[in-house]
Amino acid sequence: MTGLRSLRKLMISYCENLEYAGVEGLMHLELLEFKGCDKLKSLGVKKGTNQEEHQVGSSRDEQMNNIPNLRSAKMWIESCDRLTTLPEKLLQSLTTLHIENCANRMVLTTGLENLSLLHHLQIEICPNLKKLPEDIGHLSSLQHFSIRECPKLESLSEEMQHWKSLQKLSIVGCAYLWALPGGIAKLTSLKELEINGCDSLISFPDEMKELMSLQKLKIEHCSNLRALPDGLANLSLLEVLEISSCNRLKSLPGGMQHLASLDTLKIKGCDNLEKLPEELGKPSTLRVLAIIGCPNLEVLPEGLRNLQNLRLLEISDCSNLTTLPEGLGDLSSLRSLYIQRCLKLTSFLENLQQMTSLQVLWLIECPKLKDLSTGLGFLSALEKLTIWGCHNLIKLFPGEDFLGIQALNSLKELIISNCSKLQTLPYGLENLPSLRVLVIWKCSELESFENVVIELKERKLRKLNIRDCPYLETINDAS
Template sequence: MLSDFKCLHALIIVRDGVESNDDQELPSSFGELIHLRCLDISGIRIKCLPDSIGELYHLQTFRASYVLEKMPNTTKHLTSLRHLHIPQIELPPEIGRLISLRTLPYFVVGDEKGCGIGELGSLKNLRGELDNYNLEKVHSKEEAESANLSQKQDIVQLMLRWSTENREGENCDESVLEGLQPHPNLRILRIGGFSGKRFPSWFSNLSGLNNLTMIMIARCKECEQVPTLGHLPNLKSILLRGLDNVQTIGSLFYGIDDNCSSTSSNRVSKTVFPALVRLELQGMPKLTEWLEAELPSAVDNQELVAFPRLEYLEVHGCEQLMSVPSHFPCLKELNIIALDSELPFTSICGIKLNSLTELQIYSIDGLTCLPDWLLSNNQNLRKLAISYCNNLTHLVPRLEGAGVSLRDLFIYNCPKLRELPDDLHSLNALEKLNITGCPNLETIPYPHEMMESSLESLTLKGLTNLRNMEMVIGWYCSNKMPRLSTLILDVPMMNMITTNSSSLSEITAGSSSSGHDSSLRYLSIDSTRCDEYSNSFVDAILKASTKSLNILSLAGNNCDDQSSGYLPDQIQHLTALSKLFLHDLGNIQEFPEWFGNNNSFSSSLQLLHINNCKKLRHLPSKEAMLHLTKLSYLAVGRCPLLNLKKIREISDDDDSEWPKISHIPEVYEDGNQIPTHAQ
């Protein structure tokens, strides 16, 4: 058939619409399409190509899918090929004969003849992106230079990667990297697995990488110094990751030496990292000091400016770090993670810092509180997240008007946190408040109406000593949180009761008399105790959310107390409820009669998920289940006494609940789909 299309210039093969995982083959007669310029087989599953592909001497573009495993050795004859789009597989030998190539996304150095780095030398027209793998198989600077990377002016994105497996003893990585100097037009450079101790001289060449905008150096475990980068005028992003042996970041990084003096009698300004916007230091376990950028003491007619445009800084996994620079005039986002000492954090957040908009603090053992000036100086701070700071006892004593722009406040797993600022109510723009895993926190300061009106999401979980939970619930039930759409509570209810015995009745009365239109869409309550207070609070919240609540998740603790089988009656009045999740209701044996018999609830529920209710034997009656007219998805997990097996005609299984669910389109038990009539 192919003989009828010998003049074809472009061929795109797509699947016939029938899903199949079967592999397909191209006929050897493909070589007859000698006029073909473009061949695209990315739409079909082809693992291997026939040798006759090498006869397509005019082919300019070839594209294959991820299934392709091998290119034939005859590929070297495709001398007109310009664009090669294939998955990362072993390239055929003598790829260097394809002198017209412009697009070669990667090159894997091999040991076989015709697979060395020198194959790149003749590919003078390469452009765009080039990723190089297995550079440990390059053995000298001269061999590396044979790739002629320094002459490939159209390569703008380059990756140089060494394998880190089974590499012990001496290596020649330093000389190889010296020979892989790229063209000055390069914009993005990634280096991975390099095992040299120092980076090559071309990093510090004043004009060698002037167009570079982004550099990533990762998993270079033997490096003892970071490269010189401060002089690069267009560098916007730096990521240094996994430099295990680096102990100090200092003058070499900035590109400052003793030759900085100026012949001018006037004071001259010198800027390092003039365009840098993003800087990340990750996984540098031996790093102890990151020094300030300073001119040599002999220079007295210059002033130094460092990081004038830096907006994002991340310091992650530098456990021994003790000192960092303190001047970041434009810093907006700071992520500081997994440090032993609080000193780097307090240094970065010095008294002069006033530009922060987002701050994330994670696992800083030495941190007991925030700097007093942090919030007051950074009036544009929108997000503050503090997690796993084991010794944090408080944020700041008082906000005193600070934090006026704060929208998100997250505090996770700070076991010694005792108190929040007394004037938390001054956060009048706060939209999300999440406090989780702080067992020593006893109270949440009563909010001012301004904060109440802005709050959209409230999460209080793992606060085992919180004493004023009934107050929080009262705020909502009394319509003092009109914008609240998400409420997540996970606390032991008995501990939340203050000495005010009238609190419960006031909350219940407030929820029944307020008559307000709630905005609450998602409610999750995990009660770690089973008691009348817990049940009453749940009822009060549900009563205040009758017309708005869309998703409800209720969890108990599988205790043997009779109340652990309690399913709130108020659920039947939730007219907008579409998804209901029930977990760990240890004493529930069957659903109440009202489940499925109420028109408003029955006509809205679409998904029901029941999990770990170990005594549950019966679903609602078949009639009640049929009243759930929109229920299309039922999932049951870890309910060993609930029998959902399909009743066969030849059996008589009176205990099976299958007839009650046979009309539901999707039913799952412990992750396995159960066949129903609706499928």
């Protein structure tokens, strides 16, 4: 390939008989990609060929090292099982290296000390990889490291502690990984840590509390994880904490009030989680809180009323939750509230006078919910109201003589569906000045409100849809 000195991208795929690539002399190469070259042994030329005789240098190794130091070179190696080493000069130029689906031990068996410019390293689907090379600590410029779907990987190297520039670490689908190295505490620049699908992982090292630059921590599908580190509260810069599908986790550590930068907390699919710490109501910066799929959770902390900067609250699939903390009505900054599939929830919030910022309210599949609040009329900013699958609900506004739906001047969208015992719609519905969408489905006991329908038709709503309500006219109008 000596005649292609200006070549910037070289991509070779599924050349099953290719053994030698001959990339010497490609002085401007920026991207080098090999996929499905099962017999590829070297990036040089085969010894003894005419092409080798014309290469500059006295030996094959020298020829390979005549590859100049390039800038920002990227390399992708996929399904090249026989390729175990890369030329030194090429290693010195790499900023990105992706290794995928290589059944051999690994391409990087030697020469890691030459990867002085490497910023991104991703290792993916290497089924026989049990450990990282011993000199992995030489990657002093590494910023992003991702290792995925390496099921036999048992441990990570303590040498990782030398990655002083590392900002993002992802460990995904490493089912045999049983521990993280204590040296992880030395990753002083680490901002994002993702642990996903590590079923053998039981706990985290206490040293994690020293990750003072960490901003995002995501832990998913670690089925044997029993506890989070007690020092989690020391992570004063942590902004996002997501815990999902950790079925043996029973509680969160205390001290949550010290997470002074926490913006988003999501807890999902933790089947054995029994309680949340009372301190959960203390991080004054929290804007998003989602509690989803925690069937053993029976109560929520009363301290949630203190989350005065909270913008979004979702409580879904908590089948044993019977009540909501009354103090939730004090969340004056809350804009979106989603309550879904809480099968034992019997009542909604009563005191809503402070919820003056709420714009979206969903009550979906809460079959034991009998009453809504007499204070719904205080939701002056409410734009979208969805009530779906609440089969014991008889009236939407039980105290209409006090302050009913007619006070919801901002309401644009009202959706009511599968409320089999709902008998009447609120008085004054047709006079809502901002209403644009009205959908009523499958409310078998809902009584006729002919005059209201006539007025709504005359207003030419953007969508008026009534169906599967035996006592009501079927309407499907969309303008």
